Amino acid sequence: MTSFAAPRISCEIIEPRSEDVARIFNIQRYSLNDGQGIRTVVFFKGCPHSCPWCANPESLSPRIETVRRESKCLHCTPCLRDADECPSGAFERIGRDISLDDLEREVMKDDIFFRTSGGGVTLSGGEVLMQAPFAVRFLQRLRRWDVHCAIETAGDAPASRLLSLAKECDEVLFDLKIMDVRLAREIINMNLPRVLANLRLLVEQGINVIPRLPLIPGxxxxxxxxxxxxxxxxxxxxxxxxxxxxxxxxxxxxxxxGLPWSMKDVAVPSSQEVDTVRKMAECAGFKVTVGG
Structure with missing residues (x-):
């Protein structure tokens, strides 16, 4: 197991300012990896975990952040690090607040792709459970349009919060990461017993759960x-x-x-290594999809 000193991030759920407003950092269209068909993925900002392999570090903080792209910067003074005033676009704001109405209008632009491909909308992050009240109301609106709905979650939240959201979904993409209780707490700040209890609850409630196993060397x-x-x-x-x-x-x-990338020297798994895990799962009776 690779040694990694994870930063201490509170695992408490951060309450949104309003159930009518969410903080997101991206809306990704034409996704084929986050549920069935062609999907529009809404990425919510904020995550209680500290996975060193996270591919979306901009999702970790619930705050709106400003970054600077050196290649675009004119090194002038008028903008004073204000993304709205930057003449070259070097300063970029990551994260924005969006209302229920605006997000509904935004994703329903892709309705034709949902209906022709059997796709829909997936709520991801970060961790969507940190803004569950908004997410529940949003999915309720999409279901009135008969849109296929999914969430991607690590399931580390109070059961009532997870269940209220999962009941509005056609499928729940449930990430299972480090399966050792102590290491899960120390490395990624995860309450594994709560995660596993929530997984069992979803299955008992008849929720369509699709587990996802990240293959992270070390x-x-x-x-x-x-x-x-x-x-x-x-x-x-x-x-x-x-x-x-x-x-x-x-x-x-x-x-x-400006964050350290601790996984820089970690080799990407070879196709043979991935195939070994795939065969292991298939021998155990699972239908396996590589890549989600």
């Missing part, structure tokens, strides 16, 4: 961690999983935010 990509997850999921009657191999795509974002 953290999750080992026989013991994988076997623990597979045995647990098999005991719950779950028969399909997604495998998410580690990649280095997030490194430029860390540089932009």
């Amino acid at each position: 953290f999750t990509m080992n026989v013991d961690n994988t076997q623990y997850a597979l045995v647990l999921l098999s005991s719950l009657g779950i028969k399909q999983i997604h495998l998410l191999p580690f990649h280095q795509y997030g490194e430029p974002k860390y540089n932009l935010l």
Whole structure:
């Protein structure tokens, strides 16, 4: 297990300012990796965890942040680090507040793609459970349009909060990471017993849960961690999983935010290594999708 001193981030749920306003940092269209069909993914800002492999470090803080792109900066003084005043666009604001009405209008621009591909909308992050009251109301609106709805979550929140949101979904993409209680707490600041209890609850409630296993060398990509997850999921009657191999795509974002990228020297899993995990899961009776 790779040594990593995770920053201490509170695992308390951050209450949104209003159930009619959410803080997001991106809306990604034409996604094929976050649920069935062509999807529009809404990324909510703020996350209680500290996964060193996170590919979206801009999602971690719930605050709106300003970053500077050196290649665009004129090194002038008029903007005073104000993204609205920057003449070259070097200063960029990450995160914005958006209302229920505006977000509904934004995602429904893609309705034709949802209906022709069997796709829909996925709420991701960060961690969408940190803004669950807004998310519940938003999905209720989408369901009136008969849009296929999904969330991606690590499930580390009070059960009532997770269940209220999951009941509005056609599927829940449920991330399972480090399966050792102590290491999950120390490395990624996760309450694993609560996560596993919530997973069981969703299954008992008949929610369509699709577990996702990130394959992270030195953290999750080992026989013991994988076997623990597979045995647990098999005991719950779950028969399909997604495998998410580690990649280095997030490194430029860390540089932009001025954050250290501790995974710089970690090798991306080879196709043979990923195939080994895939075969392990298939031998255990799972239908496996690589890449989600």
